[in-house]
Amino acid sequence: MNILLIGAFACMMALIISAWLMTFARWFPIEGIDEKFLVDYKTMIRAHVDYALMALFNLGFYGLGIELPVLACWCVAIGGFANPTVFVIAAFDPEFWNKAHWRIYTAISFAITTIGFVWIGMTLINTVIAA
Numbered sequence: 001m002n003i004l005l006i007g008a009f010a011c012m013m014a015l016i017i018s019a020w021l022m023t024f025a026r027w028f029p030i031e032g033i034d035e036k037f038l039v040d041y042k043t044m045i046r047a048h049v050d051y052a053l054m055a056l057f058n059l060g061f062y063g064l065g066i067e068l069p070v071l072a073c074w075c076v077a078i079g080g081f082a083n084p085t086v087f088v089i090a091a092f093d094p095e096f097w098n099k100a101h102w103r104i105y106t107a108i109s110f111a112i113t114t115i116g117f118v119w120i121g122m123t124l125i126n127t128v129i130a131a
Contacts, residue, residue, distance in 0.1 A: 001061075001062060001067070001068055001070065001073050002062075003070070003073050003074050003077045004058045004059070004061055004062040004073050004076065004077055005058070005059075005062055006077060007054070007055075007058040007076065007077025007078070007080050007081060008055045008056075008058035008059045008062070010077075010081045011051045011052070011054045011055035011058065011080060011081055011084070012051075012055045014047075014051045014081070014084065014085075014088075015048060015051040015052050015055060018044060018047055018048045018051065018088070019048060021038065021044070022038075022041065022044055022045070022048065025038045025041065026041075038091060038092065039091060039092060039093070039094045040090065040091045040094065041091070043087050043090050043091040044087065044088065044091035046084075046087045047084045047085070047086075047087030047088045047091060048084075050083060050084035050087060051081075051084045054080035054081065054083065054084060055080075057076065057080060057117075058076060058077060058080055061073070061076060061120055064124075066123070066124065066127055068120055068123055069119060069120075069123060071119075072115070072116050072119035072120050072123065073116070073120075074116070075112050075113065075115045075116025075117075075119065076113070076116035076117060076120060077116075078112055078116075079109055079110075079112040079113025079114075079115075079116050079117075080113065080116075082105075082108075082109035082112065082113070083109050083110065083113050085109070086102075086105070086106050086109060089102060089105075090102075
């Protein structure tokens with residue numbers, strides 16, 4: 001279950017990095033880089049918020065005090081970082097949604113995250129039923 005703490009740390013670092021990146025993109029515009037480097041600011045904000053939520057999920061699941069399946073924790077940690085990263089890539093690549101390899105990455109990321117969250121959810125339900 002310690003992987004959840006590593007996942008939370010990774011999301012928190014991405015959260016801080018994205019905050020600094022967006023701050024610099026707004027406060028210190030550099031001709032030739034802005035609007036060519038960080039193309040979609042709103043999508044970057046989505047990533048930023050998603051990293052925060054995923055960090056909180058990782059910490060929340062870890063802090064439940066319930067023994068969770070290790071593989072499910074890995075799925076949440078990996079998917080929890082990979083899903084917001086979809087938005088980061090899209091913020092830099094205006095053709096993101098039209099590229100097959102990014103669609104595959106997105107689908108895999110979503111599948112891993114879904115497996116982890118559903119598995120942990122089922123574990124929580126089974127814990128309640130068993131109590």
